Amino acid sequence: MTDDELAPFRTDPLLVALTAPAERDELAGEDAAIAMFRSTAGRFSRRGRLLRRTTLGGAGVVLGLAMTGGVAAAYTSGLPGPMQQVVHDAIAPLGIPAPDAPPPSRPRHHRQRVTDVPRPTPAVALPVPVAHPTAAASPRPAASPVGVAPTAAAPAPSPTPSPTATVRPTFAVAVSRRAVPIHGSVLLTGRLTRGDAPIGGRKVFAAARAAGSSTWTRVASGTTAADGTVSLTVSSLTRNVRLRLVAPRLATSAERTVVVIPTLTVTLSRAGNDRVARITADGGAPGDTLVLLRRDGSSWTQIDSTTLGSDSAASFTVPGPAATRVDYRVRLAPTRQHAAGYAQFSVRAR
DSSP states (O other): OOHHHHGGGTTOHHHHHHHSOOOTGGGTTHHHHHHHHHHTHHHHHHHHHHHHHHOOHHHHHHHHHHHHHTHHHHHTTOSOHHHHHHHHHHHGGGTOOOOOOOOOOOOOOOOOOGGGSOOOOOOOOOOOOOOOTTTTTSOOOOOOOTTOOOOOOOOOOOOOOOTTTTSOEEEEEEESOSEEETTEEEEEEEEEEETTEEOOSOEEEEEEEETTOOOOEEEEEEEOOTTSEEEEEEEEEOSOEEEEEEETTTEEOOOEEEEEEOEEEEEEEEETTEEEEEEEEETOOTTOEEEEEEEETTEEEEEEEEEOOTTSEEEEEEOOOOSSOEEEEEEEOOOSSOOOEEEEEEEOOO
16 A cells, blocks of 8 residues: 555554554553464464455454554553454454453543643732721832832931040039138139140139028139139138039039138236236127137137137136246137137236
8 A cells, every 4th residue: 555545544543652662651562462473473474464354444454453463462452442443343343352451541632742842831929909907097018119229218327426526525623621710711723624635714702601601602703724723712711611603504523622710819907916808809709609728738628618609709817937947728619610729829828
């Protein structure tokens, strides 16, 4: 049969199944089938010639192909499912018993080149927006371009303070004396700085708070020099006082205490054989205590006491001249207003 005569049968299912490459499970039992075929080749050859003469068209082609290598396979159910049924129908006149029902096999498909099969475009699952109760209340950030990570807004730059601007100014202070006689003066000195930098040309003043008072009073003023130093004199002190230096709206120094020492004046007069010692206390106050002490060898013995009157004075009477000189001391007790005051007098020997 020529190629032209076979052309109508090229689409026949059996021909397509026969020309397809064999599967692994289709080759099972191949050796046993070939041995069986060789043992019965003569008997099947005579029947094959008869069949080829009596079979027409596609059936003849099918039987010829089956006899050349597939009869044993058809008998043992070793052929593919579609081919098994066709061959069985074709060789039924030969008297070959039908095999058991073949096991289900995978459907055969026409093989195609990979490039001929269109690949489906995978579907992309898009997220479904879900409405939340608070979605309307919260602002939605602006969408960023694909592949670009959103960036937070840069905070506004804050001004960087200079190193000296964060350091508070300080006012160091010192006093020339911690105790002065009544109506005396002291020199109050200080240095105004911010860190290690001096502050010059700044108006400052000295403030005083007298003992027993809660009010600060301005008692002297001046201007700091280029190196930040200043010296102010505080004069006419009559009571114990606290002093400090002040740079308005900038700095205030620590406090320094100055005590005032009253001045005691003693006047002796005769009263018969006795002597009267009148003591006046400048800086003392009425009611302050006066104590009379006598020197006995190397120690002092208290022999009398009194208080200052309204004129800040008091008197003591002592024995007149004796065989030896007698030394006395008067002491004004300290108070909040002043420090202790002392005075000394003697009665000569006769």
